Amino acid sequence: DGGITQSPKYLFRKEGQNVTLSCEQNLNHDAMYWYRQDPGQGLRLIYYSQIVNDFQKGDIAEGYSVSREKKESFPLTVTSAQKNPTAFYLCASSPGTRFAQVDEQYFGPGTRLTVT
Amino acid sequence: AQSVAQPEDQVNVAEGNPLTVKCTYSVSGNPYLFWYVQYPNRGLQFLLKYITGDNLVKGSYGFEAEFNKSQTSFHLKKPSALVSDSALYFCAVRGRGSTLGRLYFGRGTQLTVWP
Numbered sequence: 242d243g244g245i246t247q248s249p250k251y252l253f254r255k256e257g258q259n260v261t262l263s264c265e266q267n268l269n270h271d272a273m274y275w276y277r278q279d280p281g282q283g284l285r286l287i288y289y290s291q292i293v294n295d296f297q298k299g300d301i302a303e304g305y306s307v308s309r310e311k312k313e314s315f316p317l318t319v320t321s322a323q324k325n326p327t328a329f330y331l332c333a334s335s336p337g338t339r340f341a342q343v344d345e346q347y348f349g350p351g352t353r354l355t356v357t
Numbered sequence: 358a359q360s361v362a363q364p365e366d367q368v369n370v371a372e373g374n375p376l377t378v379k380c381t382y383s384v385s386g387n388p389y390l391f392w393y394v395q396y397p398n399r400g401l402q403f404l405l406k407y408i409t410g411d412n413l414v415k416g417s418y419g420f421e422a423e424f425n426k427s428q429t430s431f432h433l434k435k436p437s438a439l440v441s442d443s444a445l446y447f448c449a450v451r452g453r454g455s456t457l458g459r460l461y462f463g464r465g466t467q468l469t470v471w472p
Contacts, residue, residue, distance in 0.1 A: 283464035343389045343408050348400035
């Protein structure tokens with residue numbers, strides 16, 4: 242998990258409340274990603290960002306929002322519009338595609354969000 | 358469209374026996390392929406990747422994977438399984454023509470190694 246921190250590890254919220262998940266990396270990586278993991282469904286991409294102040298929707302962006310104001314930070318907000326927000330959320334980073342090599346993604350330890 | 362299939366939700370093997378976790382992919386052109394491992398309530402850890410060259414790739418913890426272009430497969434293997442190898446394994450693919458760097462993950466295979 243080294244180099245990427247996600248906080249908190251467990252998060253509990255009432256339905257109808259927005260909640261922001263933190264992701265910070267000290268790897269000097271350009272690209273950052275948010276995934277959602279549900280049992281038996283693997284990882285689904287929510288949003289990703291290749292550079293500061295720019296981001297793209299992934300496969301399941303509805304009900305989520307992100308910002309990328311700093312290179313090291315990529316917070317994810319789960320809004321009240323997300324119909325089924327309870328899940329395990331994973332943040333990842335990679336050096337970026339402006340380099341010739343193909344780099345793996347480095348993952349944080351995850352945040353388990355429970356909404357009741 | 359790019360995708361990965363892991364046809365087995367669960368693989369069970371006795372300690373000391375060889376293990377194989379299967380992965381097939383679909384991508385336009387040549388692929389970049391990755392294997393990750395996840396222990397309970399943890400993030401994913403990188404095991405190995407195939408970019409080009411030798412079809413047999415060696416990675417962390419004694420794992421290796423064989424790229425087979427004709428069968429569009431990238432199966433993960435280990436000659437002798439350990440109980441500590443029990444975890445959730447993910448295969449991922451990225452298209453060679455993709456400039457966006459995103460990976461497409463399979464649904465995962467739960468590996469259980471019996472003592």
